[in-house]
Amino acid sequence: MIELTLIGAGHAHAFVLEAFARMPEPDVNLTVISESRLAAYSGSVPAWLAGQCRLRETQIDVAGLCQRAGARLIEQRAAHVNAAAREITLESGERLNFDLASFNVGATLRHPDTMQEQDDSALPFMLAMRPLSALAPRWQTLCARVDALPRESVQRVVSVGGGAAGCETLLAVLAELRARRPDVRFEGALLSADGALLPGAGKLPRMLLGRALRRAGVHVHSGIRGEALTSGGVLSQHGDNIAADIVLWATGAVGHEWLSESGLARDRRGFIKVAPTLEASGQQGIFAAGDCAAFEPALPKAGVYAVRMGPHLAANLRRASRHEPLTAWQPPRRVLALIGTGDGRAIASYGALGASGKWLWRAKKRIDERFIARFNPPFDNGSGA
Structure with missing residues (x-):
């Protein structure tokens, strides 16, 4: 059996779990390391801060995704990674070995x-x-x-x-x-x-x-x-x-300090350098996506790129588990950004194009709600912060 470990429960890993839930790999044991059973969707966080939705409505049910994908969920933080030994140390001190791994742990700030x-x-x-x-x-x-x-x-x-x-x-x-x-x-x-x-x-x-x-x-x-x-x-x-x-x-977005002695190649801000396949530079079978990945040329630290990487990461992890050739991910030339303004309006930014209005806020809410609902079973709207 191949031990595939997902470190972090970011947006890209939601797509990986969804893909393995839809089509399991019989020879793969899937493990997810996440400090929480729920993971915030970054696109909805400002709406929560503005009092326009509950905290729970901004969160992806990681535990539910793991259950549907047949994955083991470990509710802890990773404390150390040894890429050469293919070993992860949890905050409890427990050590886990892996054959394939993927990092989707976001960024922190200096x-x-x-x-x-x-x-x-x-x-x-x-x-x-x-x-x-x-x-x-x-x-x-x-x-x-x-x-x-x-x-x-x-x-x-x-x-x-x-x-x-x-x-x-x-x-x-x-x-x-x-x-x-x-x-x-x-x-x-x-x-x-x-x-x-x-x-x-x-x-x-x-x-x-x-x-x-x-x-x-x-x-x-x-x-x-x-x-x-x-x-x-x-x-x-x-x-x-x-x-x-x-x-x-x-x-001042930077990579997590606990990756500093991992043996993974990182850029000057501490992000994991990746090839176009999303495989870590010089580390076969180890992948990174989203904000924690340093793509070349550099990409903005925005959740939309993790979302775009997600399906491709899932496909390449499947290929790696089957010992098949990996394929390169092509970043979009431009992406649509919808920026809420806290007053029931939003601004759309797409390259040189821009627009604003209440209709864009309604569109943003629908897009965000559909994204979260894609990964979540129905839950009780009467609960949550």
Whole structure:
């Protein structure tokens, strides 16, 4: 029997489990290592932050997928990988051997430096957007702090990162906090290290997003990189202090530190280098997909690419288990991005093309709901956060 181990329960691995559920491989034992029975779908997270859906409605039922695929689910984090020995060490210390493996563990963020060491209470509250698994408890803590604020107080909410994630998250968080505490004034600001929002997008989508940010009262600081947290704000690369009470950190994606001694080839940011087949460079039978993979040429760290990789990864894992030649995955030349603006509207960005409106928000909701429903059995809508 061939031991195939999936490390992580990202979007690409959902497709792998679906494929093996539909057509099992009789000579393959399938194991999934995931810290949770539920995995967040990144496309729906901003809607949850904006109070437009329950947390459970953003999650893929990993345990249910494993059951349908005949896979063993191990609810732990991987702590170490030895690629040469084909061995994974779990956080419990247990060791597992594999013949084939695939990594779909997402990314984490390089956290800002802290310029004040003695009084953490003076630092702004930081909500890091990655890893997604840590977002829910941190968000609940922030909401509890906001609920305890005195009436007529002011909170300055600053997002560090001018990409789609930073902008969409800021608009979602402002919408929810303002609805939650209408007696508190929430002022929004966004720091973008680039000279323009949405690097790589066309002029029209950037203009539409800028308009949405202005409508939400967000002041955009272009060409400003957030470097560190300091007393009462964020320190820029120029040494300026941007006032902040709440900081949304959505920049500086890096690979997980526990992969550093794996023996896998990684790029300068710690992501696993992969060939066009999604096989790790120089490591036959080990694959990576989604944000944790470093494709050449580099791809944006966005969930849509993990979704596009998923079916191809499933097919190549099947080929590898049968000792058949692998095939190359071809990234799409451009992808459609739908960015919620927290007010019942969304912006579409497709290369140079762009549009906005309530109809796009309804379309985004339908797309996200269909994606999650694809992998989930029906569940009780009356439960969840």
